[in-house]
Every structure is written in C-alpha cells, then in structure tokens.
Amino acid sequence: MINEQKKKRLRRSMMFLNGQKPSLIKDPYIYKADSLMFDLEDAVAATAKDTARFSLYHALTTIDYRGSEKVCRINGLDTDLWKEDIRCVVAADIEVIRIPKCENAEMVRQVEAEVLKAEKEFGKEEGQTLLMAALESAKGVLNAYEVCTASPRMIGIALSGGDYTKDLQTTITGTGVELMGARQHMIIAARAAGVQCFDTIWSNLDDMEGFRKDVETIKKMGFDGKSCINPRQIDIVHDIYTPTQKDIIFAEKVIKEIDDKKAKGIGVFTVDGKMIDIAFYDGAKRTIMLAKASGVYKGDL
Amino acid sequence: MKNAVGREIPQEILKKTGKEVFRGTHYYDGKPVQKVGPKTNVVINNNGSKLVDTIHDVLVKCKIKNGMTLSFHHHFRNGDKVLNMVMAEVHKMGIKNLTICASSLGAQNDPIIPMIEDGTITNIESSGVRGGIGQAISEGKLKGLAIMRSHGGRVRAIETGESHVDIAFIGAPTADEYGNLNANGGKADCGVLSYSAVDAMYADKVVAITDTLVPFPNLPAQITQTYVDYVVVVDEIGDPAKIATGAAKPTTDQRKLLMAKYCTDFVINTPYFKDGFSYQTGVGGASIASTIYLAEIMRERNIHMGFGVGGIAKPMCDLLDEGLCRVLVDTQDFDQPSIENIRTNPNHYYITAGEYANPFNKGAYVNKLDFVILASLEVDVNFNCNVVVGSDGVITGAQGGHPDTAAGAKCTIVITPIMQGRIPSICTEVTTVTTPGEDVDVVVTDYGIAINPKRKDLMEAVKGKGLPIKTIEELRDIAYAITGEPEKVQFGRRVVGVIEARDGSIIDVVREIKPFEFKAEKKPAKRTAKKK
Structure with missing residues (x-):
C-alpha cells in the first residue's frame, strides 16, 4: 500500500549527506531538515561503495532519525551498483529512493520493479518505498511529466543543476537565468502530475545572501523545497518557507x-x-x- | 566523610591536608577570615638597582633550599619559558622536595616531568594540569599531592597563608631595574599579569624575569617596585607565537553553531538580558559564536553590555570598540587582538585574579556577573561539572575560573555536545566533581537545553519561547541510547590529587589510574537505541 499522506509530507529542505562518512550520517537530524538524503552515488568513492552501503544499512536500522525523512540516492542505472543499493536500503526501511540521472518513465519503472522485488525479498510491505527522480539532462527535463507519472510511488522530481547546465553547454551563474526554463517546465509538469518539485543545490557556501535570494525565487515559482548541502542552509530555507x-x-x-x-x-x-x-x-x-x-x-x- | 556533592573524601586525606569537606558554595558567606601578613625584606639603601645577573645567582640570593614553595604564572600559556628555565637551574643545584604553586601548568612545562620522577618536585598546586604532567600525576609519580584550585581559590589560599610561597618568579614582558613590571609591550607581550599580583604581594621573595629591560620608571606598572626583590634579564621569557594566537576564525562547525544559537536564544529570553547586563565567555568555538549571535540581537534591540569579564578574546574587544559594551575587565588575554586592545582602548581594564574571583575578599567581579558561558568535559544529572579529569581518569584540564564564575553569575550556562567522540558528556555521575551542580543553572547541548530544577524562575522565563527544553535526565538518556552506558573508570587506591572548592574545602579527590580490567561475566554494553 502506498501511503498517500506520506507522499505529500512537508519537504522544504532535503540535506545531502555522504553515505561514506559515519560522522555525517550518525545524527544529522539535530539540524532538523525535513528530509535527509544519504548519498551512495557521486559522493562515495568507487572503492568505498560496499563500505558505504554497509554503514548506511546499520545507521538506518540503528539510529532514530527523529522525524527527518530518510532518502537514499542510489547509483545510476548505467552502473552495476544500483540493484544492490536498492536491496540494501529497502532492507533497512528507507522511505524514499532517489533515482539519479533519470531521463524517462522506463527508468522509473526499472527501479520500481527492483524495489518491489526487494520489498518481497525482505518481507516489507509492498509499496512502502517511495520514489523520486533527479532530472539532470535536457532530455530528462523535457520528459518531466512522463517521469512524474511513471509510478504511483513517485513523490516528485528534483532538478540537478550542475549536470543539467553542462548538458545545456552553459554553467551555473548564480543568477538563475540558465535554470529558468527547466525550473518553470518542471514545476508545471510536477503540478500537472500531482507530485512535488524540488530545486537544485546552491554550492557557494560563502554567498549566503545569494542562497537566500535563490530560495526566495524558487518558493515564488511554486517549488516545494530546496536541496541543501550544508546544515547552515536549512534555517534559511525554513525561514523563507515559514508563512508570515x-x-x-x-x-x-x-x-x-x-x-x-x-x-x-x-x-x-x-x-x-x-x-x-x-x-x-x-x-x-x-x-x-x-x-x-x-x-x-x-x-x- | 561524604561532602555536599555526595563525594566520599577519605579521612586520611582530610587529616593529611587539614582541610574540611565541601559544605556548599555559600558556606563561608559573611564569615570573618584571617589573612596573613607578608614578609618583606626592606630596602632602605639607595644603591639603586635590583638587577641580578643570572637565575643561578638569584636562586642563591633567595637562599633556595629543600622543601620550599616556588610560584609561577601562566600568562605566557603555551609559549612559557620562565618555569622551565628556572626549574632547570634549580635542578642543577640539586634542590629537592619542592612545591610548585602555579596558576596553571600545561604541555609547555613537560620538561619538568623528570624532576617529578627524581623528587625535585614533590608537590604541585595548580588550577589544573594539561599535558604530560597531568599524566605523570595520574600515574602516581608525584610523591606528594597535587592540589587543584580555581583561579579565585589560589588567591584565597595564598592570602590566608594556607599556601605559603617562598619565592615567586614573575615573567614580566617589560621591567625596569627597580622592579616595576608591565605586561604591555616587550617581546613576550601577554596583556596582563593578573595571576601574579597575589604572588607579588604575599611571597617572601619576588623575582622578576624579563627579556625587555626598560628605563626606570616603567609606568604604568601592573606590579610595582614595592613588591619586587630582584630583576633578572634573560634572552627570552616566552614564544610570542604560542603566547597568543591570532584571532580565532569564527567556527563553521555546524554543531557548535547550533549550540551557540540555542545558548543565545536562551540568554535573550532571561530577565537578565537588559541594558547594562554583564557577561563572560570562553574561547571555544561555540562560546565565540554565541557572542557573535548575541551582538546581533544587542544591535537589534539597542541593548548594551555594562561590562564584560575575562579571559578576553577578540569578539569581546569588538563589542567594546563598537560601543556595545561599556567596560572590559581583564585577567587574561587569549589572542593578539585582545593584547592589542587593552593597550589601545581606555575602557579595557587590567584587574588582578583576586579582584576577579577570590571568594575570600569583600566581593569579587564574578559576583557581579549576570551570565557566564562555560564548557565542560562532563556534566551529570545533578549538574555537577568536571573540567579537570578526562573520561579516561587522567588529569587533563584545569578549573581555571570555572567554579568561580559559576558560583558568581546569576545565570551560569554550560555548553557541551551530549557526546564527545564516543563518550557521553551528559552522564549519571561525573568522574570527578570540580564545579558543584548548585552553581550550574543551564546546560546547552546539540540535543536541547536542560535547566537546573532549582531555577524555577528560568524555567518560567523561557516557557513557550520555542526553545528545545529537556530535562537533564532526558539528555543523558539520549546520549546513553547512542553510546550505551559507559562503565566507570577504574582507579587505583592511592589519592594523587585533591580538587579544592573555591573556599579550600575538598570537593573531590583524584586517584591513581590503573589498567582497565574487563569483568569476564559481564556482556559488552548493549546498544539500546531503538527505531521508532
């Protein structure tokens, strides 16, 4: 059973955490992000994939994350790692799996099939694992609507600005102009599909004023939340999303x-x-x- | 005999030291106390100079002999060269059974460890001991006892004659030939000489050691010629790079910033946060960050600090310069900017350690504090703090002004994460009590804030303000749920150190460490953290 209430929960802030670092995953809930995204993909060195899985499994099954939602970014579907990633985190009752570099509905369905398999294997309730997709290319962004509607497990889509701008043959400028089209398109697609929409990270930690403006912009556009890479960004996001x-x-x-x-x-x-x-x-x-x-x-x- | 914080103080130690058990912070309030009169070798002649060529010569002139007490200050912190230099000479002369009475000792003084082992030094009185000396004491290498006192407690002990200093050595950044000493200027600038004031006034012989001799009279003088017997000029009394660091960069450690935020949010919701309030804080990352947060609120609400006390670091000087703080009273400078500031800002004042914190005078500055922000290695569910003994049982820290300011301030706040590494810092019972829980009002952690139940007024003041208030037991339970309940440190029988309360009574003892013995029948601590 898919829990519709859970699908629609509040996700103003989603903090990225390197799954390879125990010091990061041991108690990140103290910073009170709505969601915590444990990364098994790019942040984890190729030689550390196994250890990261191992420690993440034990963290998820041991630690009480006190209300912060547990999300895991698995490795890409073009690797031989993602299926084992899914087994690992489904067995540990992850709440949401984030599909990286998603470009079409088929990829969502592939992940869904593996998730279902894992749920059965580990005796979990079918449908307890929700999905979200990161759109990281022009093709992915264009196919936003089919991705959003590919599975009833889908909670939403997130823009991954770094890869997307590379694909566009531009760079992150800090002005947001390069992201304008994708943001507008994605929020329309997500709303049409009845799912949530999350914005990309802001990587310049020294420019907190720029970050604030960026979050103000995406809130006005209708985004449900922002991806964060450092706890100090969380309060700003929450502050902006706090109604007057x-x-x-x-x-x-x-x-x-x-x-x-x-x-x-x-x-x-x-x-x-x-x-x-x-x-x-x-x-x-x-x-x-x-x-x-x-x-x-x-x-x- | 059990004392007021429930610690059993062995009869033999009470007998040996002639001390009493701790009866509570305010036990002596209002009672008369007799001070001793210092001995003075009068100087009536007009021969002019008090200069002596070498440390050896000055030791001979002071008639150093076995069993004496020598005193030192720690204003040069990690860069101190005076203590080692003097002790090397003393060692060469073969003097034994000495007591070192220092305002603090640290890793910079590790070269004296062999002198502990060979009986040159048999007793140590200090505000605590970091580095190898602490390890040596905990291993039982000191033949006598180590007495750990707060900064205020040290002044009390010397003034009442409980601790009699035979020869005081005062490293002085600048001195003239007649013994006017100052801390501003010279090669080893340290800002103030607060801890030495009592040594100068009460020791039988006072020796100034300087590397910067200046023309007479060296004014203004923090310690004047009327107290100084001899002046020795050496090449180097300290390493400036280690005396004071540059201004510490504000921390970016999110955990510390979170605790700083909780601390500031607490402070501003108490009735003491109003125009003219007083404040003291340390130099830890969280302390500095909370000063910076607090300054923002002060600007916003147009609230000014009446005075700041310290242990001064740059953020407090910035408040003074900006006009957000009216006066700073200073007993120690932690960084270059504060050493610079006391020279340049006329509202930044030198005070002595006695004025700062001595419980046995007619009122110290700490009594006028509204807030003090402290740290602690351990805090227990009775709010007792331990800042001296590590969770491995080894002496590793110093009381400093912790017990003094905690006792004095109207709102004493201790900041600590609930775990340090894998060790819970909020626990059922601290390894050693160094500041009594009756003086600790609030504990701020990364998991929430606990208020001492006896402070109903503070609980009421912050009610409904959105602060993460928890009981101290809840905080301990969270820590234990993550780490498991740690087994107690196993000590040997012999008492190697005494923790004095401010008033000189015994608040706890430190025993010799011994290798940990695993109990075969006991299973390893079980992890009790549960998933919801």
Missing part, C-alpha cells in the same frame, strides 16, 4: 469560512475583501501546515 503571521491569520479565516459556508450552501464569498471559493482551500491548508512545521502556529486548526 498575516498569511497564517488569512489562511485560518479562509479554512474556517469555507467550512462554515459549505455547511450553509454558499459557494463564493469574501474574506478581508478578497473573493474566496473552494479553490483556495488547499492553499490555505498548506499555509497552516507550513506554519505548524515551522513552529509558529498557535491556533487550533
């Missing part, structure tokens, strides 16, 4: 009014001078959810 008190009060009114008016058979009405109907309901619910996650909501919804 004004937003919260308005969302509260919208929800209460819609519930109230629905009972009375009224479809359209105004709140604080703005026209409101049922279309605003989910947005308002999301605002309250974000407010709760950020610890700023004191109301009773």
Whole structure:
C-alpha cells in the first residue's frame, strides 16, 4: 500500500549527506531538515561503495532519525551498483529512493520493479518505498511529466543543476537565468502530475545572501523545497518557507469560512475583501501546515 | 566523610591536608577570615638597582633550599619559558622536595616531568594540569599531592597563608631595574599579569624575569617596585607565537553553531538580558559564536553590555570598540587582538585574579556577573561539572575560573555536545566533581537545553519561547541510547590529587589510574537505541 499522506509530507529542505562518512550520517537530524538524503552515488568513492552501503544499512536500522525523512540516492542505472543499493536500503526501511540521472518513465519503472522485488525479498510491505527522480539532462527535463507519472510511488522530481547546465553547454551563474526554463517546465509538469518539485543545490557556501535570494525565487515559482548541502542552509530555507503571521491569520479565516459556508450552501464569498471559493482551500491548508512545521502556529486548526 | 556533592573524601586525606569537606558554595558567606601578613625584606639603601645577573645567582640570593614553595604564572600559556628555565637551574643545584604553586601548568612545562620522577618536585598546586604532567600525576609519580584550585581559590589560599610561597618568579614582558613590571609591550607581550599580583604581594621573595629591560620608571606598572626583590634579564621569557594566537576564525562547525544559537536564544529570553547586563565567555568555538549571535540581537534591540569579564578574546574587544559594551575587565588575554586592545582602548581594564574571583575578599567581579558561558568535559544529572579529569581518569584540564564564575553569575550556562567522540558528556555521575551542580543553572547541548530544577524562575522565563527544553535526565538518556552506558573508570587506591572548592574545602579527590580490567561475566554494553 502506498501511503498517500506520506507522499505529500512537508519537504522544504532535503540535506545531502555522504553515505561514506559515519560522522555525517550518525545524527544529522539535530539540524532538523525535513528530509535527509544519504548519498551512495557521486559522493562515495568507487572503492568505498560496499563500505558505504554497509554503514548506511546499520545507521538506518540503528539510529532514530527523529522525524527527518530518510532518502537514499542510489547509483545510476548505467552502473552495476544500483540493484544492490536498492536491496540494501529497502532492507533497512528507507522511505524514499532517489533515482539519479533519470531521463524517462522506463527508468522509473526499472527501479520500481527492483524495489518491489526487494520489498518481497525482505518481507516489507509492498509499496512502502517511495520514489523520486533527479532530472539532470535536457532530455530528462523535457520528459518531466512522463517521469512524474511513471509510478504511483513517485513523490516528485528534483532538478540537478550542475549536470543539467553542462548538458545545456552553459554553467551555473548564480543568477538563475540558465535554470529558468527547466525550473518553470518542471514545476508545471510536477503540478500537472500531482507530485512535488524540488530545486537544485546552491554550492557557494560563502554567498549566503545569494542562497537566500535563490530560495526566495524558487518558493515564488511554486517549488516545494530546496536541496541543501550544508546544515547552515536549512534555517534559511525554513525561514523563507515559514508563512508570515498575516498569511497564517488569512489562511485560518479562509479554512474556517469555507467550512462554515459549505455547511450553509454558499459557494463564493469574501474574506478581508478578497473573493474566496473552494479553490483556495488547499492553499490555505498548506499555509497552516507550513506554519505548524515551522513552529509558529498557535491556533487550533 | 561524604561532602555536599555526595563525594566520599577519605579521612586520611582530610587529616593529611587539614582541610574540611565541601559544605556548599555559600558556606563561608559573611564569615570573618584571617589573612596573613607578608614578609618583606626592606630596602632602605639607595644603591639603586635590583638587577641580578643570572637565575643561578638569584636562586642563591633567595637562599633556595629543600622543601620550599616556588610560584609561577601562566600568562605566557603555551609559549612559557620562565618555569622551565628556572626549574632547570634549580635542578642543577640539586634542590629537592619542592612545591610548585602555579596558576596553571600545561604541555609547555613537560620538561619538568623528570624532576617529578627524581623528587625535585614533590608537590604541585595548580588550577589544573594539561599535558604530560597531568599524566605523570595520574600515574602516581608525584610523591606528594597535587592540589587543584580555581583561579579565585589560589588567591584565597595564598592570602590566608594556607599556601605559603617562598619565592615567586614573575615573567614580566617589560621591567625596569627597580622592579616595576608591565605586561604591555616587550617581546613576550601577554596583556596582563593578573595571576601574579597575589604572588607579588604575599611571597617572601619576588623575582622578576624579563627579556625587555626598560628605563626606570616603567609606568604604568601592573606590579610595582614595592613588591619586587630582584630583576633578572634573560634572552627570552616566552614564544610570542604560542603566547597568543591570532584571532580565532569564527567556527563553521555546524554543531557548535547550533549550540551557540540555542545558548543565545536562551540568554535573550532571561530577565537578565537588559541594558547594562554583564557577561563572560570562553574561547571555544561555540562560546565565540554565541557572542557573535548575541551582538546581533544587542544591535537589534539597542541593548548594551555594562561590562564584560575575562579571559578576553577578540569578539569581546569588538563589542567594546563598537560601543556595545561599556567596560572590559581583564585577567587574561587569549589572542593578539585582545593584547592589542587593552593597550589601545581606555575602557579595557587590567584587574588582578583576586579582584576577579577570590571568594575570600569583600566581593569579587564574578559576583557581579549576570551570565557566564562555560564548557565542560562532563556534566551529570545533578549538574555537577568536571573540567579537570578526562573520561579516561587522567588529569587533563584545569578549573581555571570555572567554579568561580559559576558560583558568581546569576545565570551560569554550560555548553557541551551530549557526546564527545564516543563518550557521553551528559552522564549519571561525573568522574570527578570540580564545579558543584548548585552553581550550574543551564546546560546547552546539540540535543536541547536542560535547566537546573532549582531555577524555577528560568524555567518560567523561557516557557513557550520555542526553545528545545529537556530535562537533564532526558539528555543523558539520549546520549546513553547512542553510546550505551559507559562503565566507570577504574582507579587505583592511592589519592594523587585533591580538587579544592573555591573556599579550600575538598570537593573531590583524584586517584591513581590503573589498567582497565574487563569483568569476564559481564556482556559488552548493549546498544539500546531503538527505531521508532
């Protein structure tokens, strides 16, 4: 059974952690990222793939990650490593598997088949392992919609800006101009498919102001969250995704009014001078959810 | 006999030292205490100079003999050359059974270890011992006892005559031929001579050792000519590169930054955080980061620090220069910028260690502290801290001003991660009690903040402020769930060191280490961490 509630959970921040480094994977939850992404792919040296799997398995089965979602980036489908990666992390009850360099629906289905096999092998509940895909090429970005809809396990797609810009024959400029098209296309595809959309990392740790602006931009575009490479980025992301008190009060009114008016058979009405109907309901619910996650909501919804 | 922190102090040690068991931080408050009068070899003649050619000559003039107590300061920190230089000469003369009374000892003093082994040095009084000397004491090589005292406690011991210094050696960055000493300037600039003030005033003989002789009178003088018997000029009293580092780069260690953030968030939610508040902090990464965070809030809310105490490092000087802090009172400088700052900023003042922290005077600066931010090797569920003995049982740290400031400050905050390496630092019982839990109000860790249950007011003040408040037991349980409950260090029988409380009573003892013996029947500590 696929847990729809879990698929839609809050994922403002997804922190990348090198699966090869015990010091990183032992207690990253103290920084309170919504999701933790343990990497078995590029961060792990070719000679350390086995040890990384081994220590990740034991970390996942021993450590209580205290509410942070556990995601694992497996090795690419063009390697002989990814199937064993899947066995390892499914056996350890990983919550989400991230498919690197995904270009089409077929690749998602290949991973899905292996995941199902592993779930059966280790006696796990079928469907407990969710999937997400990293789009890292022009082709992948163009096929975003088919990737999003390739499996009911799919929670969303993430842009991998480094590889993608290489494919475009440009570089990361810090202005975001090179990512504009991909970002816009991906968010449209994800929303059309009813899944989430995550933005690429910001690699310049000395430019925190640039990072803040970048996150502000992607939030405005509709992205669900940002990939982080250092804990110091997490608070900034959460801060930007935290609704203002004004937003919260308005969302509260919208929800209460819609519930109230629905009972009375009224479809359209105004709140604080703005026209409101049922279309605003989910947005308002999301605002309250974000407010709760950020610890700023004191109301009773 | 059990003391106020539940430690059993052996009768033989009470008898041998004539000390009492610790009865609580405020036991002596308001009671009269008799100080001793120092002995002075008067100088009425007008021969002019107190210069003596060599250390050997000065030792002869001071009539050094077996069993004496020699004192030193540690303002030159890792760059100190004075103690080793003097002791090498003493050793050559074959003097035995000496007591070293130093404000602190560290790895820079490792060359004296053979003198411990051959009986030149048989007793040590210090605020703690780092490096090989600590190892030697823990291995039982010192024939007598090591007495570990806080900075304030050392002043008390000397002033009351409990510790009588026969000859004080004061490394002085600048001196004139008549014994006016200063710490600003010279080749081995250390900023202040605070720890030496009491030695100068109470020792029978006072010897200044300098590498920078300046014309008389060397003013302003932190230690004046009226206290100094002799002045010796040598090539080098310290290694400037090791006396003070450059300004420490603010840490990028996210765990430390997280703890710093928790600490600052706590501080600003207490009633003490208001215009004119006072503050002291150390030089650890988390301490410095919390000072920087705090400065941001101070600017935002237009709150100014009345005074800062220290142990000074650059971030505090920056506050002073910016006008966010009104006054700094300084007993030690940790980096080059603070040494520079005390010379250039008139609101940065020198104070003596006695003014700073002595519990037996009419009120030390620590009593006026609102906040002190400290670290600790271990903190237990009774909030007792251990800053001297490592979790392996070896003497490895120093009390310094820890017990003094903890006792004085209205809000004492200890920052420590719940684990250091694989060892839990929040534990059921510290290896050795060096600061009593009654003086520790708050413990800030990477997993949350614990408030001492006796501070109901602080609990109330931070309620509903979104801080990750936990009980100290919860923090310990988290640590133990990850590391397992560690087995206790196994000590030998012999007591090698005494941990003095500020007032001179015994808060704990340190025993000789012995090799760990595995108990065959006991299974290894089981991992209890559970997956949700």
